[in-house]
Amino acid sequence: MTRRFAVLDAAAVSGAPAAALLLAVAGSALVLVEDPATSRWLGAAPDTGLFLSVLSFAVGGCLFAVVGYLTGSRWSRDRGYALRRSVPSPARVVVVSGVGDLVWLVGTLLLVHAVAYGRSAVLGASSPLPAWPLSLLGLVAATSCYAVAAVVGAALRTPFGVALVAPAPYAATLLAGEVALSSRPELQQLVAPFVDQTWFPNLVPAPLPLLALAAYCAAVTATAGVGLVVLLGVRLHVPRPRTATALVPLAAVLVTAGIVASGWSPNGFARTDPSGAVCSPDGRVCVWGSSRTVLPVVVAAERRVRAAVERAGTPADLRFAQYGLADDGTTVVVDTAPAQVDEADVRRQMVDAYTQRWAESCAATVDDLTLLADLHEALLRAVEDGASEDLGPALQRARAC
Numbered sequence: 001m002t003r004r005f006a007v008l009d010a011a012a013v014s015g016a017p018a019a020a021l022l023l024a025v026a027g028s029a030l031v032l033v034e035d036p037a038t039s040r041w042l043g044a045a046p047d048t049g050l051f052l053s054v055l056s057f058a059v060g061g062c063l064f065a066v067v068g069y070l071t072g073s074r075w076s077r078d079r080g081y082a083l084r085r086s087v088p089s090p091a092r093v094v095v096v097s098g099v100g101d102l103v104w105l106v107g108t109l110l111l112v113h114a115v116a117y118g119r120s121a122v123l124g125a126s127s128p129l130p131a132w133p134l135s136l137l138g139l140v141a142a143t144s145c146y147a148v149a150a151v152v153g154a155a156l157r158t159p160f161g162v163a164l165v166a167p168a169p170y171a172a173t174l175l176a177g178e179v180a181l182s183s184r185p186e187l188q189q190l191v192a193p194f195v196d197q198t199w200f201p202n203l204v205p206a207p208l209p210l211l212a213l214a215a216y217c218a219a220v221t222a223t224a225g226v227g228l229v230v231l232l233g234v235r236l237h238v239p240r241p242r243t244a245t246a247l248v249p250l251a252a253v254l255v256t257a258g259i260v261a262s263g264w265s266p267n268g269f270a271r272t273d274p275s276g277a278v279c280s281p282d283g284r285v286c287v288w289g290s291s292r293t294v295l296p297v298v299v300a301a302e303r304r305v306r307a308a309v310e311r312a313g314t315p316a317d318l319r320f321a322q323y324g325l326a327d328d329g330t331t332v333v334v335d336t337a338p339a340q341v342d343e344a345d346v347r348r349q350m351v352d353a354y355t356q357r358w359a360e361s362c363a364a365t366v367d368d369l370t371l372l373a374d375l376h377e378a379l380l381r382a383v384e385d386g387a388s389e390d391l392g393p394a395l396q397r398a399r400a401c
Contacts, residue, residue: 015070016104019063023105026059027112036123036339043123043339044200044290046270049131052113053194054173056138060109061145061169067101068146069165072153072228076235091229094150098225102146106139113138123339124293133210134195140217141193145169147224154231186264190257193217195269200338201288202324203270209260210269216256222249277325286321287336294341298334301346308382309354312391318353344384351379358398371397 034042041047075093113135117128128135149165156164169192176192179185189195193213199205226246275289280299284306287295302320309316319331326333332353334346355375362371375398378390 016067016101019067020104020108023060023063023108024111027055027109028115030055030059031112031116031119034119037337037342039337039339040198040200041338042120043125043337045117045120045125045128045131046134046199046204047338048116048120048125048128049134049205050195050197050199052116053134053138053141054196055112055116056109057141057145057192057194058170058173060105060112060138060142062166064105064142064146065149065165065168066162067105068149069153069162070159071097071101072150072155073157073159073161074153075232076154076157094225094228094232098146098150102143105146106143109139109142120339125338126290130204133205133207133214137193137195137210137214137217140214140221144193144217144221144224147221147228151224151227151231154228154235186261189213189260189264190216197267197270199270201291201322201336202273203267204273204290206269206271209263212256212259212263213269216253216260219249219252219256223253225249272324277321284319286319286325288322288325291322291336291338294336297341297343298336298346301343301350305347305350305354305379305383308379308386308388308391311382311388312379312395314358314395316354318350318357320350320353347383348380351376351383355379358395362398 036042041051075097117125117131121128145168149168152165153161172192173194176188176196179188179191193216195210226249230246273288273290277286278289278292278295279286280295280302285295285299285302287298298320306316317330320334321331322336323333325331332350334349336346355372358375359372371394374390375394378388378394382388382391
């Protein structure tokens, strides 16, 4: 019982409950204010996981770092006597105190993840289960921020140093962007362990590379934990771990970092969606299986455009598919948002495809510079309003090239 209260006391003094409350408010706000019409991740479970891997490190990591710093500083100044009496060795002090903090922080971050996946599911996302490696990565990456900051806190021992570590994960996020554009982009995940990409509609997480990156974060956490125990041992004049014990997690950091860097590629953390294609009965429209909820909207747009094209006496022989499914010259890629598919936007893309095809033979001529714009405007009017009187003359100009 004494130890239980001591753990709660340790977490309260380090500010874990307050940080958890702030994380819950800030994280949920970032999820709930996202606009489905422009969102890159709402409505697609893999991309929701990508968003959460970034949020966990860049935002959650800052709060984890603050709590970790205060914990390390507190123990380095030999505070928390009740816990030290019940847990005599520095290693057990670090474990018990860290568990007290991380129960608050990791639990709250999991809640934010649940809110994000829940909102994404409401907007049509498939099961979040395939995205679990990304969520695990986010949780472990944030925990590594806590551990590293605890070592810094134990070394500096001043409460004012928290101003240095608080923005460090966000600064690492910005630095990773610069590394990604450098000659060594494979190092970006070692600087900031998250994946900031867009995978919709044709990619899903590849578990093994993501687990390797999570293992790297776990090794960093273990190395920082051993470092904190050594530092506390020096400060408090108590026995310290053996050298071999300290070198094992450091070796794990080097090995996992090598695996992550050597296996890196632009889409190395993703694989092709195994759900395959789902098509309309006539085969004119195809989408990925995980995006089947958008199929009725795209089909409705295609039928409306096809009717306008056929009224003009022209074959409507184009097929439309999401990115990654177009495999021949008559299939055109249609760009759809994960959460909200605007049928009017899809119709405009299809109109664009037909008018570009009709005007192909005129591309090399300069006789009719307004042909493409006139074709597009005439077909769009025929689709939207049913007015086809301008489409015939525009098509005759195209055939005359």
